[in-house]
Amino acid sequence: MTAANEDTIANRISRILADRIVTGQLEPGAKLRQDHVAEEFGASHVPVREAFRKLEAQGLAVSEPRRGVRVASFDLAEVREVALMRAELEGLALRHAAPHLTSSILDEAEQATVAGDNSRDVRSWEEANRRFHRLILTPCAMPRLLAAIDDLHAVSARFLFSAWRSEWEVRTDHDHRAILGFLRQGNIENAVAVLERHVQWIGQKPVKSPTGSTRDVFAIVG
Amino acid sequence: MTAANEDTIANRISRILADRIVTGQLEPGAKLRQDHVAEEFGASHVPVREAFRKLEAQGLAVSEPRRGVRVASFDLAEVREVALMRAELEGLALRHAAPHLTSSILDEAEQATVAGDNSRDVRSWEEANRRFHRLILTPCAMPRLLAAIDDLHAVSARFLFSAWRSEWEVRTDHDHRAILGFLRQGNIENAVAVLERHVQWIGQKPVKSPTGSTRDVFAIVG
DNA sequence: TTTCATAAAATTATAGATAATTTATGATTC
């Protein structure tokens, strides 16, 4: 009973909307109307506005004064930008987390990798992938850094879902295994190097548009 | 006339409060009471709450549901964390900005350095320093990265102001000049290396506490 | 005194209502 009340209505709304934006249920550029959202959640628009502010800070929505807020759009340039930022920050985090990694953590991370390899849809792959990254980075004990990485992960996931919304081919994550291998050896710098290359790998995939022509879509797949 | 209305009340409040927090007028841990703030700005507490949310996202305030919001506190560990993040992200930004730097931009950056050297108080030094960093990084044309760096700068500035609130000794910024020198030569990697070391330099300074004993305070001075 | 329970005050969080602004609609003119 307390757990439910731990959280404010605004937070709950922002979490759910964030999920919808990330998974692509809410498309880039879509208008977020405070009254509609308020009605859906059975709340007034005050907490809704606060939720919008949080989404704005996370880079998932953009707001123009007096004109309302829209789901943030994104392009290839931003995909690259986010990938570069993640490479730097995750590298930093891993360098500081590595000395505190236990073999039980690494085993858990390996399980997450296996779960990712066996995922039959994007959603569960993304979840497993995120779990892997969180597991090996959290011991750095830098809350601000981890929060920043989390936000970038969310944006990465948007790209991923927009490209691989329905179809998803099973694949084996060699990078994750290489990282774990180096970490087990205590070879931190090699682990960091692979991780930094890994998160910058931008997947490319031809997609049929409604008109029949094909175009390439991109997504971070690390 | 339009410029004043470009901005929402919530944004104006959050900007002013952010400045107070950064400069130390509002001390770490201080309670931010929405009704009081609302009254001061002649507004209701709805925009005040939105301003609080923005401060929270910037890491300048922390909010506990149903218990209100306080000015975020910080410790040496966080100083280090922010310095490390700045090093990585500013390095990344400079690497991508360098190819687009013109000699006129570098001249402006040099002027900012001179202005910093001649500053007789922390506030104007901080402003000049921030101008320097912005000038050489903005051409990277990565909005999300620049926004993240800006937020980290604000937090750095808090540390700075808390340590050097009143007294400020004039000093010459050799790092800035070295960076400009390398950039003028087109030696990007050396410029990045100096910058990354530069922003990680944590100043240390003995301060007399009210009891008479002295303790060391720390601040990023880059 | 100290501790605990209770009551009062202060404060937060949400809801409902109002004013101001933007977007949509349709008539009028060129």
Next chain:
DNA sequence: GAATCATAAATTATCTATAATTTTATGAAA
């Protein structure tokens, strides 16, 4: 028929009011 302007509808931003929660103050019992 396209463009422009005026009007209406929708939507946002804000304010006032109410309910719920937490903190502070008060006083009785150990």
